[in-house]
Amino acid sequence: VMVWLRRCTHYLFIVVVAVNSTLLTINAGDYIFYTDWAWTSFTVFSISQTLMLAVGATYYLTFTGVPGTATYYGLIMTVYTWVAKGAWFALGYPYDFIVTPIWLPSAMLLDLAYWATKRNKHSLILFGGVLVGMSLPLFNMVNLITVADPLETAFKYPRPTLPPYMTPIEPQVGKFYNSPVALGAGAGAVLSVTFTALGCKLNTWTYRWMA
Secondary structure: OHHHHHHHHHHHHHHHHHHHHHHHOOOOOOHHHOHHHHHHHHHHHHHHHHHHHHHHHHHHHHHHOOOOHHHHHHHHHHHHHHHHHHHHHHOOOOHHHOOOOOOHHHHHHHHHHHHHOOOOHHHHHHHHHHHHHHHHHHHHHHHHOOOOOHHHHHHHOOOOOOOHHHOOOOOOOOOOOOOHHHHHHHHHHHHHHHHHHHHHHHHHHHHHHHO
């Protein structure tokens, strides 16, 4: 009975974590909508994406103990986001303007860190966390620059209304403006170690709750 309960809880948690991760990052690929403040958005969204990927993938990975499951988790998030971004397409935005955040390569690095250190949890937190944090902004910038004529398209189509706290005061003068990838990767390299540790801790709590 306990094995059955553990498995059911495990799959329930994975669905809940993956769905919530996707919901929290659903607009994280739409930096280009915020044309005046795009690079600041890119930096902030990079950190939020790193959080959701690192916590969920690490939780899943350490729960199963099988290298490869972090990548599988990244794939789940990606597919969910593809479906959600279909809403932009349905609203009339061109397909090559819809940016879906890239999580898979970073998730693969997390798996690699776990496998290469022979399932050492502390190495996973330190090495895997740094790799995820540094790689995610880089992959997403490569993803972003493939969008055709982003500025032209952004001004051609209406942008979503910005909430008050994101409304630019003086466009294009944020301190994040100069190097969004470096800032995102620098912050991510530090913060994602904590995020990865949280994923491991969630796994521990789950086991104790089910024991």
